[in-house]
Amino acid sequence: xxxSLEDWLKTLYVVFTFCTVLCFGALKSLMIGPIAALxxxxxxxxxxxxxxxxxxxxxxxxxxxxNRFDAPLKVAxxxxxxxxxxxxxxxxxxxxxxxxxxxxxxxxxxxxxxxFRQGDESNNFYHCIVDGTWGTIKGSCTVVRDFAxxxxxxxPIYLKELRENPTSxxxxxxxxxxxxxxxxxxxxxxxxxxxxxxxxxxxxSPYMLFKGWQRLLHDLIxxxxxxxxxxxxxxxxxxxxxxxxxxxxxILMAIFTSFFIGLYGSIIVYQERxxxxxxxxxxxxxxxxxxxxxxxxYLREGSILPKPRYRKKKPSNSSEPSVGxxxxxxxxxxxxxxxxPAMLVPSLTSxxxxxxxxxxxxxxxxxxxxxKLCEVSGKExxxxxxxxxxxxxxxxxxxxxxxATIIDVGLPCFSFLHTLLNSIEAGSNGLMLxxxxxxxxxxxxxxxxLDWFFHPVMVLKEQIRVIKLEEGEIRYLEKMLLFxxxxxxxxxxxxxxxxxxxxxxAAQIEGISRRMIGISRSVSKLxxxxxxxxxxxxxLITHSIGKEGSTKSVACSVAKQGSTRSLNSSAxxxxxxxxxxxxxxxxxxxx
Numbered sequence: 001x002x003x004s005l006e007d008w009l010k011t012l013y014v015v016f017t018f019c020t021v022l023c024f025g026a027l028k029s030l031m032i033g034p035i036a037a038l039x040x041x042x043x044x045x046x047x048x049x050x051x052x053x054x055x056x057x058x059x060x061x062x063x064x065x066x067n068r069f070d071a072p073l074k075v076a077x078x079x080x081x082x083x084x085x086x087x088x089x090x091x092x093x094x095x096x097x098x099x100x101x102x103x104x105x106x107x108x109x110x111x112x113x114x115x116f117r118q119g120d121e122s123n124n125f126y127h128c129i130v131d132g133t134w135g136t137i138k139g140s141c142t143v144v145r146d147f148a149x150x151x152x153x154x155x156p157i158y159l160k161e162l163r164e165n166p167t168s169x170x171x172x173x174x175x176x177x178x179x180x181x182x183x184x185x186x187x188x189x190x191x192x193x194x195x196x197x198x199x200x201x202x203x204x205s206p207y208m209l210f211k212g213w214q215r216l217l218h219d220l221i222x223x224x225x226x227x228x229x230x231x232x233x234x235x236x237x238x239x240x241x242x243x244x245x246x247x248x249x250x251i252l253m254a255i256f257t258s259f260f261i262g263l264y265g266s267i268i269v270y271q272e273r274x275x276x277x278x279x280x281x282x283x284x285x286x287x288x289x290x291x292x293x294x295x296x297x298y299l300r301e302g303s304i305l306p307k308p309r310y311r312k313k314k315p316s317n318s319s320e321p322s323v324g325x326x327x328x329x330x331x332x333x334x335x336x337x338x339x340x341p342a343m344l345v346p347s348l349t350s351x352x353x354x355x356x357x358x359x360x361x362x363x364x365x366x367x368x369x370x371x372k373l374c375e376v377s378g379k380e381x382x383x384x385x386x387x388x389x390x391x392x393x394x395x396x397x398x399x400x401x402x403x404a405t406i407i408d409v410g411l412p413c414f415s416f417l418h419t420l421l422n423s424i425e426a427g428s429n430g431l432m433l434x435x436x437x438x439x440x441x442x443x444x445x446x447x448x449x450l451d452w453f454f455h456p457v458m459v460l461k462e463q464i465r466v467i468k469l470e471e472g473e474i475r476y477l478e479k480m481l482l483f484x485x486x487x488x489x490x491x492x493x494x495x496x497x498x499x500x501x502x503x504x505x506a507a508q509i510e511g512i513s514r515r516m517i518g519i520s521r522s523v524s525k526l527x528x529x530x531x532x533x534x535x536x537x538x539x540l541i542t543h544s545i546g547k548e549g550s551t552k553s554v555a556c557s558v559a560k561q562g563s564t565r566s567l568n569s570s571a572x573x574x575x576x577x578x579x580x581x582x583x584x585x586x587x588x589x590x591x
Contacts, residue, residue, distance in 0.1 A: 018237050024128055025112035029105045032133055036140040037104030043144030044096035048089070051151050056085060062159040073174040073270065076182045080266070083186070087259055098252065103140060106242075108132035113238050146527045154525040161521075174270055182266040185278035189262025189285075196286045197258035201251040204293055209247045211297060216240050254289075261285050268310060280310035363445045369433035370415070371532050376434070377415040378540040382547060386482070386493055387411070389544040392537050405484055407537065412520045413481035413513075420457075421474065424465045431457065453519065460515055467508055472498025480513045 059081065063074055111132025174182075216239060262282070269278035287305035294300060381387045387406060395404035423432040430440030444454060469477065475497035483490040500506040523529060 021112045021115075021128055022238070025109035025132075028108035028112060028129075028132060032108045032136050033101075033105035035104070036107070036136045037100040039137065040100035040103060040140040040143055041096055043141070044100070044147055045093065047144070047148045047151055048092050048096070052085075052089070055151070055155065056081075058156060058159050062163050065163045068162065070173040072176045072179055075176070076174065076179040076266075076270075079179070079183055080186060084263075087263075091256065091259065095256075099143070100140070103143065104136065107136045107139065110238070111135070142531070145531055149530040150525075150527060153530055157521075157525060175273075178269060178273060178275075181275040181278065182269045185269050185275065185282065186263050186266035188279065189265035189282045190259065191262075192282050193258040193262035193285060194255065197254050197261075197289055198251070200286075200290055200293060201254035204297060204299075205247050205251055207297055207299075208250065209244060212243050212246070213240065216243065261289075272310070272312060277310045277312075280308040284308055284310055363450065365435075365437065366433065366439065366445070366450075367528065367532060369435050369437065370419075371536050373415040373419060373434040374411055374533070375536045375539055377418065378411055378536065379543050381411070381414070381482075382540065382544050386495075389541065389548065392541045392544060395537055396534070396541075406482065406486065406489070408524070409517055409520055410482040410484060412524070412533070413516050414478060416516060416520060417477065417481060420461045420464055423461060431461070453523065456515075456519060460512065460519070463508075464512060467505075469509070470498070472496060473500060473505070473509060476500070477509055477513060480510070481516060484517075 060078070063069070063077055063081075069077070109132070112128045115127035115131050265278045265282045268281040269275060272278070284307045287303045287307035290303040290305055291301075291307075294303065378387070382389075391404065391406050395407035398404040398408075419431060419433070423430070426432050428438050428440070430438055430444070432438055444450065475495045476499055479490050479493060479495060479497050483493070500509060524533070
C-alpha cells in the first residue's frame with residue numbers, strides 16, 4: 001500500500017493511465033475490430049469452402065493409392081470420411097469466427113497497453129492511439145494468407161508423402177470384422193467425450209475464475225510476477241479484467257480437443273484389435289481429463305470416475321521425457337497428442353517476473369534468424385554460381401514443393417547444417433542463431449510446437465558432434481543436402497568434397513542427411529514458413545538480377561575498351577600502310 005505522497009502520486013498516475021488506455025483501446029476495438037474480423041472470417045471461409053472439393057478429392061485419391069493401409073482399413077476410413085469432413089467444416093468455420101472476433105477486437109486493445117512498454121515515455125500516448133490500427137488489418141490479411149498456405153501447400157505435401165511412402169512393417173492389417181467396431185467406437189467417443197468434457201470444464205470454471213483472480217491480486221499487492229515492473233502494470237490490470245474471457249477460452253479449448261480424443265478411440269480399436277478396449281479408452285479418457293484438470297487447479301489428486309485399462313501392454317515412452325503429472329498422459333498419446341487436452345491455466349502457477357520473461361528467446365526471433373541465414377547462404381551460393389536464377393524462378397512457379405527441391409529443400413538444409421556446425425564449433429549447449437543468440441533448454445520459447453522439433457534437433461547436433469566430420473566429409477554432406485538426387489548438378493559443383501571410403505562412415509553421413517531433410521520438410525509445413533521463405537526467394541532473385549546486371553555492365557565496359565583498342569590498332573595499321581606505300585612510291589620515282 002502507498003505510504004508517502006510520492007507513492008500516492010505514482011498510484012494515481014497508474015490508475016489514470018490505465019483508465020485512459022482502457023478507453024482508447026475500447027474505441028479502437030470498435031473502429032478497427034469489425035474490419036479486421038470480417039477480413040479474417042470471410043477470407044478463411046473462402047479458403048475453406050473454395051478448397052473443400054479439392055480436399056475431398058485429394059484425400060480420397062491418396063487413400064486409394066497409398067500402400068500404408070490395407071483394404072479393410074481403407075474401407076473403414078472411407079466410411080468415416082463424411083463424418084470427418086463434417087467435423088472439419090464445423091470446427092474450421094467456428095474457429096475462424098472465434099479467431100476473427102478475438103483477433104479483430106482484442107489486438108487493438110492490447111496494443112494500446114503494449115505501447116506503455118516502449119522505452120520512450122514521451123511517445124507513449126501517441127503509440128497508444130496509433131498502434132494496433134493498420135497493423136491489425138494487415139495482420140488479419142497475414143493470418144488468411146498463412147491459413148491458405150496450409151490448405152493449399154502443406155496438406156497436399158503431407159498427402160503426397162503418405163502416397164509415396166513404402167508399406168510399413170509396423171502397421172498390422174485390419175480385419176473386416178473390426179471395421180464396424182472402429183466406426184461405432186468413433187461415434188461413441190464423440191457422443192461421450194464432447195458432453196462430459198464440456199460438463200467438467202463448465203463445472204470447474206468458477207473455481208478457475210476465482211483462483212486466477214486470487215493469484216493475480218496477490219501478485220498485484222505483493223508486486224510480483226507481471227506486476228513487478230511499473231510499466232507493465234496497465235497490461236497486467238487488463239489481464240485481471242479479461243480473466244473471465246480466458247476461462248471461457250479454456251472451456252472452448254476443452255470442447256475442441258474432445259472431438260479428437262473421441263475419434264482416437266477408433267485408432268485404439270485398430271491398434272489393440274479389440275472393441276472392448278476401444279470402449280475402455282472412451283471411458284478412461286474422461287477420468288484422465290478430470291484428473292488432469294484437478295492437477296492444474298490444485299484440487300485433490302486422482303478422479304472418482306472409473307479408469308479402465310485399455311492397453312495390453314504399456315507403450316514405450318517418447319524420445320522426450322515428460323515429468324510430473326503429465327507423464328501418464330504423455331505415454332498414452334505419444335506423438336499424436338504430446339500433451340493431454342486441458343483447460344488453460346497459465347497464471348495459477350507461480351508467476352515469473354517480467355525481466356525473466358524478457359530473457360526468453362522469442363519464436364519470431366528464431367524465424368527471422370533462420371530466414372536471414374537462408375538468405376545469406378543463398379547469396380553465397382549465387383555468387384559462387386552453385387545455384388542459378390532459374391532455380392529460384394522455378395521454385396516460385398512450381399505448383400508443388402517437390403518440383404523445385406534444390407531451393408525448397410536443399411537451401412534450408414544447407415543453412416541448417418551450418419547452424420549446427422557453428423553451434424558445435426562454439427561449444428554451445430543449444431543452437432547458435434545467425435545473430436549470435438544462443439537457444440538452449442533454459443531460454444527457449446515455451447511453445448508446444450517448438451518442443452516437437454527442439455529435442456530431435458539437439459539429438460542430431462549431438463550425432464554430428466560425436467562422429468567428428470572432416471572438412472571433405474562436411475563438403476560432401478553439403479552437396480548431398482543441396483542437390484539431393486540430382487547427380488549431374490552435384491558432380492558439377494567442385495567444393496572439395498570427399499566421399500568416405502568407409503561404408504559405415506558413409507552410412508552415418510547419409511543417415512544424417514535423411515534426418516535433416518525430414519526435419520526441414522516438417523518445418524516447411526508450419527504456418528508462416530512459406531510466406532517468410534517466399535520473401536527470402538524474392539530477395540535472392542533481386543540479388544541475382546543485380547549480380548547479372550553488374551556482370552553485364554562489366555562485360556560491356558570490357559567490350560567497349562576492346563573495341564576502342566581495335567579501332568586504334570586498325571587506324572595505326574592504316575597509317576603505317578599509307579606511309580609504307582608513300583615510301584615505295586618515292587623510291588620508285590627516284591629509281
